[in-house]
Amino acid sequence: GVRPVLEYRLFYRRRYAEAAFASCQGVRMPATGGFAISTMCGSYGAQLCTAQRWLDYQGDKNNGLAPLQIDFQLLPNASEPG
Secondary structure: OOOOOOEEEEEEEHHHHHHHHHHHHOOEOOOOOOEHHHHOOHHHHHHHOOHHHHHHHHOOHHHOOOOOEEEEEEEOOOOOOO
16 A cells, blocks of 8 residues: 655755755844744754754654654765765
């Protein structure tokens, strides 16, 4: 029979993940003036957030937003997934 996808692993080059994180890092929410990233990094908040922590929170099925568990793997920039 058909089996549903409950979790998957996603490979990003570190350079790409860090650039995506940096593009969001300075964005402020108009309603509060606080950084948007603070709500997207779980308990780390804006100050302790990193690209890996940001992605880990986005892929955490327990955050109330992710439909399934996503395991983000950051690869060294010149490598390929094994």
